[in-house]
Amino acid sequence: MNLGGLGGFDIVVIGVVLLIILVLFAGIKTVPQGYRYTVERFGRYTRTLEPGLNILTPFIERIGVRMNVMEQVLDIPTQEVITKDNASVSADAVAFYQVLNPAQAAYQISNLQNAIQNLTMTNIRSVMGSMDLDELLSNREVINERLLRVVDEAVGPWGIKVTRVEIKDIQPPADLVESMGRQMKAEREKRAQILEAEGSRSAQILRAEGAKQAAVLEAEGKREAAYREAEARERLAEAEAKATQSVSQAIAAGDVQAINYFVAQKYIEALAAIGKAPNSKIVLMPLEASSVIGSLGGIGAIAKEVFGDGSGPAAPPRPSAGPRPQPGPRTTPVLNPFNPNSSET
Amino acid sequence: MLHDAVVNLGPWSWWILGVVLLCAELAAPGVFLIWIGAAAIVIGVLSLALWDAAFWTWHVQLLLFAVLSGAFALAGRRFYSNRNQATDEPNLNRRGESLVGRTATLHEPIAEGRGRIRLDDTWWSVMGPDLPAGTQVKVVAASGRDLTVEAA
Numbered sequence: 001m002n003l004g005g006l007g008g009f010d011i012v013v014i015g016v017v018l019l020i021i022l023v024l025f026a027g028i029k030t031v032p033q034g035y036r037y038t039v040e041r042f043g044r045y046t047r048t049l050e051p052g053l054n055i056l057t058p059f060i061e062r063i064g065v066r067m068n069v070m071e072q073v074l075d076i077p078t079q080e081v082i083t084k085d086n087a088s089v090s091a092d093a094v095a096f097y098q099v100l101n102p103a104q105a106a107y108q109i110s111n112l113q114n115a116i117q118n119l120t121m122t123n124i125r126s127v128m129g130s131m132d133l134d135e136l137l138s139n140r141e142v143i144n145e146r147l148l149r150v151v152d153e154a155v156g157p158w159g160i161k162v163t164r165v166e167i168k169d170i171q172p173p174a175d176l177v178e179s180m181g182r183q184m185k186a187e188r189e190k191r192a193q194i195l196e197a198e199g200s201r202s203a204q205i206l207r208a209e210g211a212k213q214a215a216v217l218e219a220e221g222k223r224e225a226a227y228r229e230a231e232a233r234e235r236l237a238e239a240e241a242k243a244t245q246s247v248s249q250a251i252a253a254g255d256v257q258a259i260n261y262f263v264a265q266k267y268i269e270a271l272a273a274i275g276k277a278p279n280s281k282i283v284l285m286p287l288e289a290s291s292v293i294g295s296l297g298g299i300g301a302i303a304k305e306v307f308g309d310g311s312g313p314a315a316p317p318r319p320s321a322g323p324r325p326q327p328g329p330r331t332t333p334v335l336n337p338f339n340p341n342s343s344e345t
Numbered sequence: 346m347l348h349d350a351v352v353n354l355g356p357w358s359w360w361i362l363g364v365v366l367l368c369a370e371l372a373a374p375g376v377f378l379i380w381i382g383a384a385a386i387v388i389g390v391l392s393l394a395l396w397d398a399a400f401w402t403w404h405v406q407l408l409l410f411a412v413l414s415g416a417f418a419l420a421g422r423r424f425y426s427n428r429n430q431a432t433d434e435p436n437l438n439r440r441g442e443s444l445v446g447r448t449a450t451l452h453e454p455i456a457e458g459r460g461r462i463r464l465d466d467t468w469w470s471v472m473g474p475d476l477p478a479g480t481q482v483k484v485v486a487a488s489g490r491d492l493t494v495e496a497a
Binding site: 009020024025030055071100 | 407411441468
């Protein structure tokens with residue numbers, strides 16, 4: 001048969017060239033950064049290719065697994081978790097892992113992502129199941145750290161490092177959320193009411209204290225005033241006593257007519273006061289005319305004595321020497337019985 | 346038909362092949378087509394001079410092309426592997442190795458050769474001589490997940 005006019009030698013040449021090209025294709029491998037390729041010799045792992053240009057031995061070596069060694073994110077799907085106090089919450093998470101040993105990651109575990117995902121899910125269940133709901137909601141840091149510790153240790157033999165496990169969302173059932181809201185509200189209301197009661201209590205105490213102090217001060221004022229009043233009365237009495245004494249001394253030393261003078265003066269003053277009263281046109285004289293006359297008689301007696309009649313009835317002899325032109329009031333000590341100080345001469 | 350085309354184009358068929366291969370290399374970089382493309386260009390250059398020579402049959406041209414492709418690939422690999430060392434991020438994607446030289450506080454004591462430190466916000470299990478917790482340690486070697494530390 002004629003293959004386009006080619007002989008056997010021609011076909012061999014074409015075959016050899018094709019073979020060389022194919023061998024080059026199979027033997028030259030470029031590994032991009034961020035990946036590692038494992039090399040298998042007759043199906044058995046021998047080495048790992050680093051990023052860059054690599055050459056495999058044709059026919060006996062081939063690429064096994066193309067392993068991504070960049071850090072990768074793995075979503076952990078939502079799942080139901082029963083907490084220690086029997087609340088059913090749904091939680092999801094996110095895990096970050098990186099392949100640190102490509103050969104182990106390639107051959108120690110099959111379906112790497114699925115393995116990490118399941119491992120994390122079961123550990124979320126066990127870690128969260130050992131906590132109360134309140135702890136769960138407030139201690140995410142603790143959960144994350146415990147998860148990371150457990151999961152990272154578990155993936156150790158696979159040449160992987162789990163660098164981070166984060167709980168994304170913890171969702172308690174709706175009715176529980178509602179009652180938690182009510183609880184918080186009630187707690188705040190309780191605090192508000194306590195604060196209000198405390199406020200009004202201290203206000204009342206302050207008010208009562210104020211009233212007490214006012215009453216005490218008032219009583220003290222009254223007491224002081226009474227003391228002073230008593231003192232004043234004492235002083236008054238003392239003064240009166242002294243005045244009386246002075247008058248009686250004066251009488252004893254002088255003439256009994258001095259009394260008459262006083263009485264008459266007072267009487268006339270009183271009459272004048274009645275007469276000056278501005279609101280009364282009619283002056284009532286509730287006085288016995290005789291007594292007025294009597295007092296006038298007293299005045300006359302004084303005058304007689306002063307002006308040297310000497311025959312005044314009931315006038316005791318005076319030790320004064322001879323008649324003098326001065327009027328009586330000058331020589332007689334003028335005493336205001338209400339002003340004891342004026343008696344000092 | 347292909348034979349007729351090659352005969353009609355003469356030495357330029359090698360040039361055409363070389364340029365097409367180089368273009369393909371640019372479109373889909375794999376650092377492989379560039380070598381056989383270069384080999385095709387070299388054959389084209391030789392063909393311009395030797396096309397009428399008696400020994401310059403197509404068998405010779407094809408074989409020479411295949412050999413040159415292999416030779417260029419090997420030479421290129423040597424060239425590239427020397428260049429490869431000149432990266433400014435030698436520890437890219439080598440998380441453990443990038444920690445060599447860092448110091449940290451031992452969180453859990455090293456007992457029976459195993460302890461724990463915290464670095465870059467994650468936990469690392471470390472190997473080294475027995476040390477109490479709280480010791481300052483320095484990472485001296487790393488291989489994958491395994492960090493070796495000693496007291497700093």
